[in-house]
Amino acid sequence: MPELPEVEVLRRSLERPLVGDRFDAVQVHFPTLREPLCGPALRRLQGRTIRRLRRRAKYLLVDTGGEHLPRRDLADATDPIRVAGRAGPDVVGKDRGAAASGGLTLVLHLGMSGRLTLVERTAPLVDHEHLGFELASGRRLRFCDPRRFGVAFVASTESLDRDRHFRHLGVEPLSASFDGAVLADLARGRTAPVKTFLMNASVVVGVGNIYASEALYRARIHPRRSVARIAHRRFDVLAEAVREVLGDAIEQGGTTLNDFADGEGNSGYFQVSLDVYGREGEACPAGCGSRIRRIVISNRSTYYCPRCQR
DNA sequence: CGTAGACCCTGCGCGC
DNA sequence: TGCGCGCAGGGTCTAC
Numbered sequence: 001m002p003e004l005p006e007v008e009v010l011r012r013s014l015e016r017p018l019v020g021d022r023f024d025a026v027q028v029h030f031p032t033l034r035e036p037l038c039g040p041a042l043r044r045l046q047g048r049t050i051r052r053l054r055r056r057a058k059y060l061l062v063d064t065g066g067e068h069l070p071r072r073d074l075a076d077a078t079d080p081i082r083v084a085g086r087a088g089p090d091v092v093g094k095d096r097g098a099a100a101s102g103g104l105t106l107v108l109h110l111g112m113s114g115r116l117t118l119v120e121r122t123a124p125l126v127d128h129e130h131l132g133f134e135l136a137s138g139r140r141l142r143f144c145d146p147r148r149f150g151v152a153f154v155a156s157t158e159s160l161d162r163d164r165h166f167r168h169l170g171v172e173p174l175s176a177s178f179d180g181a182v183l184a185d186l187a188r189g190r191t192a193p194v195k196t197f198l199m200n201a202s203v204v205v206g207v208g209n210i211y212a213s214e215a216l217y218r219a220r221i222h223p224r225r226s227v228a229r230i231a232h233r234r235f236d237v238l239a240e241a242v243r244e245v246l247g248d249a250i251e252q253g254g255t256t257l258n259d260f261a262d263g264e265g266n267s268g269y270f271q272v273s274l275d276v277y278g279r280e281g282e283a284c285p286a287g288c289g290s291r292i293r294r295i296v297i298s299n300r301s302t303y304y305c306p307r308c309q310r
Numbered sequence: 311c312g313t314a315g316a317c318c319c320t321g322c323g324c325g326c
Numbered sequence: 327t328g329c330g331c332g333c334a335g336g337g338t339c340t341a342c
Contacts, residue, residue, distance in 0.1 A: 003335060034318070034337075058336075112336050113320075128320085147319045149336055192313065201337080208335055257335065258322080277335095298314065301333080 002110045004173065004206025005249035006260050006268065007058050010116060013262035014060075014141075015053045017118055022049045022136040023064065030130045033148050034111065037130065041154045045106060045133070056160075057169050057205035060116070062106040063157055103157035106133075107165070111149025117142050118263050170203045173242050178204065180236030187227040187235070194230060195223035195297050198242070207242060210255055210277045213303045215242040217276045222309045223302045224295070248273065276303035284308060 002010070023045040031037040048064035055061065108116065121140045125132075131143035131152055143152060155163055170186070171178045186203050197203060198212045207215065216223050218241035221234060230238075254260055254268030257278070261267055275285050280294040280303060290307035 006335075032319095109336080111319095112334070114336095145319095146321065147334090147336090149319070151337090190312065196313080210335060255335075260335075299316085 002058060002114070002254070002260060003208035003211050004055075004058060005211070005246050005270070006254040007055055007060055007110070007206075008250050009254040009262050009268060010110075011053050011055045011060055013264055013266070014116070014118065017139075017263065018050045018053060018062070018135075018141070020050065021139075023047065023133055024136050025134040027132040027134065028130070029125065029132065030128070033130060033145060033150050033152065035151055035153065037152055038154075042106075042131070042152070044104060044154055048104060051103075056166060057172075057201060058109060058208070059151075059165065060108045060110075061160070062108070064104050064106065066103075102159075104154055105157045105160055107151070107153050107155060107160075107163075108143065109151040109165075111145060111147060111151070113147040113259075114143065114145040114150035115259070115261065116263060117144075117261070117265060168202050169205050170201060171205070173204050173206055173239075173246055178239060178243065180232065180234075180239045183235040183239055184230075184232050187230065191226050191228045193224045193297055194221055194227050194238070195302055197227045198238075199298075199300075204242070206246065209300050209302075210257075210274070211242070211245055211249065213277045214245045214275060217304060217309060218245055220309050223297060223304050225310070276305065279303060 026042045026045055028037050028039045028042060031039065045064060048066055050062055051065050052063040053060065054063065110116065119140050119142050121134055121138050123140060126144060128144045128146040129142055130145055133141040135141065160166055171182055187197065190197065195212050195216060198207050198215065199209065213223065215238065219234070219238040221230065221238060249255060249270040252268060252270040252273060253262065253266065255270040255274065256267040257271060276292050279292045282292050284290045284292060284305040284307065286305065286308050288305065288307045290305055292303055293306050295302050
C-alpha cells in the first residue's frame with residue numbers, strides 16, 4: 001500500500017491527534033507479522049507519552065517519553081521543533097522516566113496492506129487487527145495488516161540509526177543531500193536497470209513501484225536502461241523528477257489504488273494524476289501518439305512510454 | 311559485491 | 327454463482 005508519500009501523509013494526519021496523548025494499554029491480538037510481534041517489548045510503551053511522529057524511509061516512528069506532560073501544554077504544539085524547544089534541546093533525554101532506559105520509539109511499517117487508523121477505544125475489533133494501542137484520551141490506534149508484510153517493534157530512540165532495519169538505508173529523497181551527484185556516485189560500478197536502482201533502499205529510500213515508474217516517465221528515462229549508461233546530467237533530471245513526484249503525491253494526500261487512507265480514514269487522490277502507472281494501453285499523456293506499455297522488471301510491473309522514454 | 315529470482319501472505323477482479 | 331488464475335503499493339534471503 002504505502003510508499004514514502006503515503007507514509008508521510010499518514011504521519012502528518014496522526015501527528016496532531018497523537019502528540020501529547022499517552023499509551024494506556026497495548027493489545028496484541030495476532031502476533032503473526034513478517035517479524036513476530038513481541039508483546040512484552042510493545043507493552044513497555046504503556047504509561048509513556050507520545051512526543052513526536054517522525055518518518056524514516058517507509059517507517060513511521062512514534063517517539064515516546066516516560067514523563068507525562070499535561071495535554072494543555074501541548075495544545076498548539078503541532079510543530080515538533082517547538083515541542084522540543086519547550087522541553088529542552090533533547091526532549092527525550094530530559095525525561096525523568098526515560099533517564100535510566102532512554103526514550104522509546106514505536107516503529108511501524110505497513111508493508112503492502114497495512115492500515116493504521118485512530119478509532120474510539122471501544123470500537124469493535126475488525127478482521128486482521130493485529131495490534132491495538134489504547135490511549136489515555138479514550139481512543140485506540142488500530143494496526144491491521146491482512147497480508148502480514150508489515151512490522152511493528154519498540155526500540156530505544158537513541159540507537160535507532162544502528163538498528164538493523166535502518167543502518168543500511170540510503171538518502172532521504174526529500175532531503176537537501178539528495179541530488180543527481182549522489183545518484184551518479186552510487187551508480188558507479190553498477191549495471192542494474194535504473195528502475196531497480198531507484199527502488200533499492202540502500203541507494204535512496206521511499207521510492208516504491210508506483211513512484212519509480214512515475215519518476216522515470218517524468219525524467220524521460222527508459223526503466224530498463226542500465227545505470228552504467230546514464231549521463232551525469234540525466235541523473236540531475238532524475239533526482240529532480242523523484243523529488244517532484246513525491247512532493248506532488250504528498251500534496252494530494254497520497255495514492256489510493258485500493259484502500260490507502262490516512263489516520264482518519266481519508267483517501268488520497270494522486271491516483272488521478274498518475275501518468276503511467278496502471279495505464280497500460282492508454283495514450284501517453286505527453287501526446288506523443290504512443291501508448292503506455294507494461295513490462296516486468298525484477299518481478300514488478302513497470303509502466304512507461306516507449307517513445308518518450310529512452 | 312551486484313544482480314536476479316523466489317518467497318512471505320491474503321484478497322480482489324477477471325475470465326470461464 | 328463458483329472456481330482458478332494472475333496480480334497487488336514491501337522487504338529479505340539465496341544462488342550465482
